[in-house]
Amino acid sequence: MSVATMSVPAARRNQNLTRQPAAQLKLGPVSATFVTIAMITLLALLYLNQVTKTSYFTYQTAQLSATRDKLMAQKQSLSVEAARLQSISTIQNSSVAKGMVAEGKPTYAN
């Protein structure tokens, strides 16, 4: 019976100490396009995030400004109302004033 044999070349010295350069990563046009789109999308999301934050703060500022204006207007109205309540005609017509007795002639201490 014959036995097939395979001749194995003799190993060379340091055969397996030599590194083979890694195969170069090559992107094809479709992959490159997808990667580009992904990067652009990522950048756009980052930008959107910042702009949204800015818009949010701007909105908050505008709201606070509107609240401030409202409070200033309220303060103004209250000042006017306070002045009216303290006005001479209001005091003169008040029940407290009407219940007062007219002053007499003062006596001065020496």
Next chain:
Amino acid sequence: MTYNDSLVQRRRLTYLIGLLIAFGVILVLKLVYLQLIMHSHYQLQAAQDQTRKYEIPATRGQIYDLVGTTPTPLVLNQTLEVVWADPTEIKDKTTTVNDLAGVLGGKASDYLNKIDHAIKYTELATRVSTSTAAKVRALNLPGIGTVSRDYRTYPEGTLASQELGFVNADGVGQYGIEGFLNKSLAGTPGEFAAKTDTNGDPIATANNIAKQPVDGTSYVLTIDQNIQAEAEKELAAAVKSDQAVNGSVIIMDPKTGQVKAMANYPTYDPNNYQSVTDYSLFENNVVNWAYEPGSTMKVLTMAAGLNTGAITPDTTYNDPDFYTIDGQKISNAVGDKGGANKTMTVVLRDSLNTGAMYVLRMLSGNPNNFTLAGKTTLFNYFTQHFNLGSLTGIQQSGEATGYVPRPSNNSGNDVDYANMTFGQGLTVTMVQMADAMSAIANGGTLYKPTLIDGVMNTDGTETKAKPNIIKTNIISAKTRAMLDGMLQVTVQHGTGYLAADQNPGYQISGKTGSAELARPDGGGYIQGANVGSFLGYAPSSNPRFVIMVRINQPKGAAFAETTTVPLFSSLTQWLFKYDAIPPAGQ
């Protein structure tokens, strides 16, 4: 293809390329022109198209008066709303006006009337509160809307109305303080320049320019609210009681020139100035009306005579009851019959016109005649010492200067000067007379009358203004003492006796004045019409206030002692209590 054909083809190609290059060059040159050379021009044009400027209104300064020494608000700003209607948009007028009346109050018929008479826009209600405006908006009525508007508010109503003035619909101050200090009160509006979108709305960018507004200055007046209110109350009662046309009062501090009260009656409410039809109500007659003051002028005539040494309080003359000057008979007031050896004190006490003319004769160095030198001396005292015939500069719109005739040797000038000695033939304002009397009361310092106590700062503190001295030593201390004695006699024993009667124990100095009212056309005097005044100060030894009152054309009363002295007396009595001034000797 032959060689020649090929050459022709190549030439045509060359020409075509040349044409294309030339065209390209022209394009490039045009681009260079537009984008480089005309860059600034188009940039500016674009900016003008895209940029809009908005005015940022400045807040008008507020006005305060004093209660004692505490500033209290007298004029405030308030943002209220206006309810407007566009008649073309209203679908159901009846329902609309009924709904509005339910919220705003008032009559539905009045609103309907306004809508029917309007074409495109009409204001149905002004000075509407924010809460009421919100209720109007909640009704969702077609053709009805609201808009904010800034209003000037006078919470004290008619108090000091002529002094304050008002702000009109254009935001401009009119009359009084509002008119005089309008620029300072208004401030400077700011500016906001921004790029806009296609709708014209501003875009928030870092390049927007904002110039902040400078708010108006807020002022604190010298007016004491309580004194002002009392003066107005007493004046109104006096004018009504005397059935007079109008009346005025001024109360000044003689040691500073500060005006504590300035009242006129009748008056008006500056919150509703639009409803006033008689525009004379807006005038502050204390400042705006120059009139012939009558015998109150004898005080200044006497001051001139005493200060020059031409007379003393005890100088006597024989009163002939009238003098004839340039053919004209000028006499004492009705009822005086003349008499011998009358002193200058009696001249003031009994208000003798002949005595006042005698002072001018003595100033002239001739007991029988006037001279140019004498008239010049009197003129100088009136105009240089007491500043009559000049603006005082008080912070009021429309101040009148008055008129003092110049001395001359012309025909008629002696008659003019004879009349001037007792306050006719010249015109003055009440503020000028009160200022002059203040100078006598304080011993010779003429202050500039002022309504401004200071400026109210944004932190609520006040920066006080200093009194403004115009002149000193306009009369000597000796003159002051002599004149004060004469004026006290006038109050105690003369035409001012009512003031003494109602204020026992107090030393009051003063003089009445009853003058004929000049015709507006300058042709003499109105028959039966007179103006009564009283000018005085108290307490005599250490004056705290100068008061001048005037009652114009009282019915039936010919002399001031029955119209003005009671008013002066009431005010003095009240001021003694208000300022806790004890009687003399206490």
